[in-house]
Amino acid sequence: MIQLKAGQNTPLTGDVVRFSAKADAALDVSALVVAQNLRVLAAEDFVFDNQPQTQGVTLSDGTVAIRLADIRADANAVLLVVSADPAAPVRPGGLGLVTAELLENDTVAAEFAIAPLAGETALICLEVYRRGTGWKLRAVGQGYAGGLAQLLTAHGVEIDGVVDQAAAAVPQADPGSAGARSNGQDTISGPGADSRAAGPVPVEVAHGLDRLWMIFEDAARSAAALISARDYAAQRLDHELSSAVSDPTTRNTPAAEAARQAAHRRSDELIAVAEGNHHRDSQHLLRELADADRLLPPSLASWESPVWEGPPAASDGIRLGELHAIERGPLRVPYCVPVPLNRPLWIDTESSTAAAPVVGALLARLLAADPGRRVRVDMIDLTGAFRGLVGPLTPVLNGPPVTDHAEISARLQALVDAAELAELAYEGGVFTPPIDHRVLLAADFPHGYQAADAQRIGSLMVRGDLIGLSTVIVGSDESDSSDPVVAALSQACRHLPTADGTPLFDPWTGSPWQLDLDLLPREPERQARYLRAHQ
CATH class of the missing domain: 3.40.50.300 (P-loop containing nucleotide triphosphate hydrolases)
Structure with missing residues (x-):
């Protein structure tokens, strides 16, 4: 099991994942099936007590079960949400410490502890999202001071008379969000998303933020592999050199010198392979960034990008x-x-x-x-x-x-x-x-x-x-x-x-x-x- 931190993600390999959460306060659990702009496309995309099932997602006994293969092809993610139970007494300080748990094929795969600092009463705990042909899990921890109603509104859910957050009327899809594409990272989503235009844009995601975070993640993993290879090569070289001179009777012999040279050669080869892989990854990401810079909204593009000379474009x-x-x-x-x-x-x-x-x-x-x-x-x-x-x-x-x-x-x-x-x-x-x-x-x-x-x-x-x-x-x-x-x-x-x-x-x-x-x-x-x- 992995203990997630905010913003951290991990691949999912199971066919079915299950989400639950616990806190000092009484919780309601729900889920949102969203497009790439983190907004619902249909009324049934909000899964909650009064509507406990949609394609690939089921809510039962406080647990959300997701059958990944059954998620609609036009859905990009499932947001896993907790909110204060309106039937329970109000708890000072909001929800308190919330511990979210995800199981893969009935085995605990990840846990994420969230401590809202501002008394928020609704949280997006986790996000199960597509990445290429697979699925990944991201720790989000995004709180909403306005409670569940504000969270739902921010993701395109229309609420008919926000009187009881848990018994809100079945949502209607935002008609302007059909076919939209966009985002998904803890720091990537947030209040105010409901007011941004969601029209299609010729980049991987509608407003660009998630694409840049994907590139950052790829760069981070390539960098970590390089750092790890360099550290391993240094440790192995030190060990092999120490072994070559450990016997005083042979340390100055041609055999010992050959062993030292062989150790240096193996170290150099290992580092060269790692640096070659990192260079290849970096060149790919540089090309991807150059292509994106010509298409991103101005607020995300470089100052030299031609988009600053073009028409205004909304961004996330x-x-x-x-x-x-x-x-x-x-x-x-x-x-x-x-x-x-x-x-x-x-x-x-x-x-x-x-x-x-x-x-x-x-x-x-x-x-x-x-x-x-x-x-x-x-x-x-x-x-x-x-x-x-x-x-x-x-x-x-x-x-x-x-x-x-x-x-x-x-x-x-x-x-x-x-x-x-x-x-x-x-x-x-x-x-x-x-x-x-x-x-x-x-x-x-x-x-x-x-x-x-x-x-x-x-x-x-x-x-x-x-x-x-x-x-x-x-x-x-x-x-x-x-x-x-x-x-x-x-x-x-x-x-x-x-x-x-x-x-x-x-x-x-x-x-x-x-x-x-x-x-x-x-x-x-x-x-x-x-x-x-x-x-």
């Missing part, structure tokens, strides 16, 4: 930079995350001014990700580091940038109030998905901010998805702060290091990568064009 993610390792060759893999941001981004820097090109690139890509929705940006910039971005961004700024620390609380509170109103609407059964994509840029944090401001940002982490909010924080890493609220906030964010030499580790093999963050091009005319391209 944004590009943050490129991952590489000098000792493993020239391959550079785009590092991407979903939008709206399912976790706040924290740009680690001692200088907001130095991070301005990173912030500019991030904002340009957030603007381009969803051209069908209005973007509203709240900017807190106490040091004036982003003054050069204000002009091009004026049409989307939600008021002047906050440059006085005395004005921070009011701006944050306005966002908190909007999120709380959206939460009340949800609780009253009248919630509608946000029509805007809102962005909060909180620079120079936590200096100049009041203690309550960190709590406000923490509240937005819990409820911000209800208003379509993506949060970006700029400041030094505060994960070890003496202020527990600031430390918890920092620990909950996705950190982007700006200092050279800070490694990131891929979620599949744990191999180290260096991240070169995306930078807005220096030329003023290009900066203005990218920042205005999809306003």
Whole structure:
């Protein structure tokens, strides 16, 4: 049995898999059969107590059974979901620790422990998805502050009067999602997907994010094989050299020298084969990336891609930079995350001014990700580091940038109030998905901010998805702060290091990568064009 971590995946070899979960809270288990855009295509694609069966998927006694060969050919994945049982007393803190379990042919194959940080009452625990001609399992752990109703809405399920989450009316398929194609990784799916266009696009997936993560996974596994081969060759060489000189009576003989040379030769041959395989894999991935770059939506493409000159195109993610390792060759893999941001981004820097090109690139890509929705940006910039971005961004700024620390609380509170109103609407059964994509840029944090401001940002982490909010924080890493609220906030964010030499580790093999963050091009005319391209 494998203990999965968020984002990790593993091949499935069984014919039938079974999903169950346990927690301190009473749970309802359900499943969604989705297309590549993670949206249902038909009413029966939601399997729950009132509709316990669809083609290849059955719910019985709190267990979802999936007969992989029977899944519809046009389905890309089955999302395995838990939610709070509405008939049980409300548990403070939401679901608590959830342990999801998957069996293959009645043998436990994988387990995934999820600890929601924000009291979420609905979770996508696992995803069983197609990969080529086979199937794989991915640990997701995506929580929804709006509960099961919000989760279902985000995946194209229409709910008739969200009064009782478990007894929601049988869903109707989103008519605009037929034939759509898209995504699937823990960090790849998230709240807000319901508002993105789902028309067919000539890439492997509709909005591109999953394709880039597939390439990243392939690169990670090839890198791990190379690292393992090098380590093995070094260990074997050391052992064989030690054996060649272990006998003092023969260590200086021609036979010992021949043994040493043979050991070096075997080591060199092993490394040469491994490096040849890795080079072959890298060249294939480089060609795949070059082809994709001409077809991806702008928010995921390189700055040099011709798609920036073409019509706007919706995307399910944004590009943050490129991952590489000098000792493993020239391959550079785009590092991407979903939008709206399912976790706040924290740009680690001692200088907001130095991070301005990173912030500019991030904002340009957030603007381009969803051209069908209005973007509203709240900017807190106490040091004036982003003054050069204000002009091009004026049409989307939600008021002047906050440059006085005395004005921070009011701006944050306005966002908190909007999120709380959206939460009340949800609780009253009248919630509608946000029509805007809102962005909060909180620079120079936590200096100049009041203690309550960190709590406000923490509240937005819990409820911000209800208003379509993506949060970006700029400041030094505060994960070890003496202020527990600031430390918890920092620990909950996705950190982007700006200092050279800070490694990131891929979620599949744990191999180290260096991240070169995306930078807005220096030329003023290009900066203005990218920042205005999809306003």
